[in-house]
Amino acid sequence: MYGRIAAALLCGLIGISPVAAHDSGKAAKVTLVYDHVLPNVPGKSMRGVLVEYGPGGSSEGHTHPSSAFIYATVLEGAIRSQVNDGPVKVYKAGESFSEYPGDRHGVSANASDDKPARLLAVFVVDTNQKELTFPLKD
Numbered sequence: 001m002y003g004r005i006a007a008a009l010l011c012g013l014i015g016i017s018p019v020a021a022h023d024s025g026k027a028a029k030v031t032l033v034y035d036h037v038l039p040n041v042p043g044k045s046m047r048g049v050l051v052e053y054g055p056g057g058s059s060e061g062h063t064h065p066s067s068a069f070i071y072a073t074v075l076e077g078a079i080r081s082q083v084n085d086g087p088v089k090v091y092k093a094g095e096s097f098s099e100y101p102g103d104r105h106g107v108s109a110n111a112s113d114d115k116p117a118r119l120l121a122v123f124v125v126d127t128n129q130k131e132l133t134f135p136l137k138d
Contacts, residue, residue: 031050032048035047035048048121062104074119090111
């Protein structure tokens with residue numbers, strides 16, 4: 001797997017920034033692991049993003065591009081998540097959730113204070129879209 005420096009360089013080159021953590025003082029490590037134009041859907045691409053949280057780590061609330069549909073699967077540990085005004089849910093390894101275009105992801109955090117957590121977020125997004133995450137505005 002990529003080291004922290006390589007991941008940061010890769011994220012910078014493709015316009016994905018590591019999402020800053022709050023409360024824990026730790027940043028989520030965000031790595032683009034797949035980027036492919038969909039040959040049968042003109043103008044759309046599929047991008048896979050690995051998000052790794054250290055113990056107690058969390059991401060700031062955020063949105064994604066208005067063209068993005070996201071399917072996320074927890075690979076390790078457990079993730080607390082809240083989409084729009086829905087309840088905060090905990091997803092464990094092997095469980096998945098979706099985000100639709102325009103959704104607000106208010107909570108995204110490791111559910112554990114002593115174990116890491118990882119999720120794979122698969123985006124179907126406009127091919128020309130560079131940024132995949134935008135901080136929530138107050």
